[in-house]
Amino acid sequence: MEVQMGDVAVAQRGDCITAMGVGSCIVIAIHDRANRIGGLAHAILPTSEHPNRSLAVATHVDRAVDELLKRMAVLGVNGTNLEAKLVGGANMFAAFKARIGEENVSSAREKLKKEGITLVAECVGGSQGRSVEFCISTGVVTVKTKL
Numbered sequence: 001m002e003v004q005m006g007d008v009a010v011a012q013r014g015d016c017i018t019a020m021g022v023g024s025c026i027v028i029a030i031h032d033r034a035n036r037i038g039g040l041a042h043a044i045l046p047t048s049e050h051p052n053r054s055l056a057v058a059t060h061v062d063r064a065v066d067e068l069l070k071r072m073a074v075l076g077v078n079g080t081n082l083e084a085k086l087v088g089g090a091n092m093f094a095a096f097k098a099r100i101g102e103e104n105v106s107s108a109r110e111k112l113k114k115e116g117i118t119l120v121a122e123c124v125g126g127s128q129g130r131s132v133e134f135c136i137s138t139g140v141v142t143v144k145t146k147l
Contacts, residue, residue: 003027005043006056006062010039010071011136019132022088022103024062027132028106028123029085030068030117031139032077034112038136045100046107048132059106063117084112085141087132101125 002011003019012015019027019041025061031038041064048060058064069079089105112119121141123130129146 003040003055005042005044006059008039008058008068008071009026010068011038012037012075013137015137016135018134019087021129022132023092023129024088024104025088025096026101026104026113027087028061028065028068028108029087029132029134029141030065030072031083031085032072033083033135034081035076036137037075037077038134038139039072039074040132040134041065041068041118043104046057046103061104062111065108065111069115070094079116082117083115083120083139085120085134085143086124087130087143089124090126090128090130092127092129102103 013036019042020138028041041058043061043064045060048063057067089101123143127145132145
């Protein structure tokens with residue numbers, strides 16, 4: 001199953017979740033190794049200090065992580081012993097002064113720390129887009145860089 005920008009998906013055991021076209025966005029993969037349950041969020045912006053309910057559920061990093069944990073809890077995840085991996089946060093347009101990719105990475109790190117989720121790997125920054133595949137049974141995240 002593919003996760004579009006601003007959305008999340010959860011799966012179990014033998015399933016894989018993908019996200020394509022990850023540039024300045026941040027993909028957050030959270031895995032419960034013991035129960036073989038995982039989820040992927042494809043967030044666009046760092047924080048939702050003033051949440052706009054008309055936006056997709058996972059447009060902002062903080063809301064994306066909250067929604068991902070909520071959906072994983074429905075499948076039996078209790079929030080302990082979770083591991084996360086981050087992909088994305090590229091600076092796709094060097095001419096722009098905004099550093100949205102860096103802000104997304106920073107926001108994701110902060111939110112994971114706040115939730116007590118261990119960040120075990122990341123493939124972030126740079127200036128090139130990526131595609132992501134997250135295999136739930138193994139917890140392996142495969143990243144392909146767009147040249």
